[in-house]
Amino acid sequence: MEHNPSIREQAVVLLRRGETNRAVAEHFGIPRGTVGWWRHEDRKRRGETYVAPTDCPMCTDHPVNRPAYAYLLGLYLGDGHIISKRKQHHLSIFCDASWTGLIDAAEEAMRSVMPQPSVSRRHKTGCVEVKSYTHHWTCLFPQHGPGRKHERRIVLEDWQQEIVDAHPWAFLRGLIHSDGCRITNWTVRNGKRYEYPRYFFTNKSDDIRRLCTDTLTKVGVEWTVLARGVDPFNVSVARKASVALMDAHIGPKY
Known part of the structure; x- marks a missing residue:
């Protein structure tokens, strides 16, 4: 579908000012995919290389929420799993569907450690998978690797051990909850x-x-x-x- 060139120009101006694809699409009443394509073409013309924004504490000056991280580390070591492929990056925590408070706590911990990535829940039979999408989870959980966790060595980095020592109960709570x-x-x-x-x-x-x-x-x-x-x-x-x-x-x- 062709759109008025004037609308495209106005949309590109807003995108350069930092507006999100969703906000621009809703403003003009056009598909978000169209706005995303306009953004891509504009960057291509200007020779701009796209770098995905992140609030990863290991890659930016964003401070880590230490108690939330200690809890999330416990969850990850128990029932957590990271997928890190070229086009698929996320952290998953698998929770029994009957523990609704635990599911909320897992999602809250993910958002507290890295607020920027999107978080969703996938309901399965008797289970809820809480997922947060960014490849930066491998920065925060260097224990990630091929195979099952019990089939490879699991050792905390010095900075992780420092957080666990400072917040041992949060870490234990994550382990017990998982x-x-x-x-x-x-x-x-x-x-x-x-x-x-x-x-x-x-x-x-x-x-x-x-x-x-x-x-x-x-x-x-x-x-x-x-x-x-x-x-x-x-x-x-x-x-x-x-x-x-x-x-x-x-x-x-x-």
Whole structure:
């Protein structure tokens, strides 16, 4: 469809002033794809190389929200995944669909760490995938690599460890919200039923479990390892004082 050359000229002026494609399209009542094409052609004529804007804390002077990052790091190490291809870049956190508060928290953490990238939710059977689109997530999570996390070495960079040390509970909350749970066990003694809560963190990666247990130790939480068969995948927190400490800072999923 041909558009009035005058409208195109006015649109290009607005685009050069920093208006978004959406705003210009809505202003003139024309498709956003048309405006995007006009922007591309204008840049091409002027020899301007397009560089996607970013607020990545590693690539700009944008400060990192340290508590939000510590929480998001825990989520990523548990149920997170990064796709980084030529035309496809995003961070995904997979959440049980029943934990609506956790889904909101994951999205909020993504927006707090990098507000600029778009964030969406993809609903699947029993699961919600929270996705944030930018290739800069690989800057913030250098643990990204080919294959599954438990099949490769996971070591935090010094700057990541500094954030975890400063905000250990946020990091632990992310780990528990992803690959952990709070349950209530029970037993019968002298004919009377006793119930007691405990926390579990389950992950196949020795390195990720070690990050969890090292952080638990630093905040004064006693823990043990429960083997599943011959595999020590489960970190358990069962002592009353330690469970109370976890309840005060983490609590059950919601």
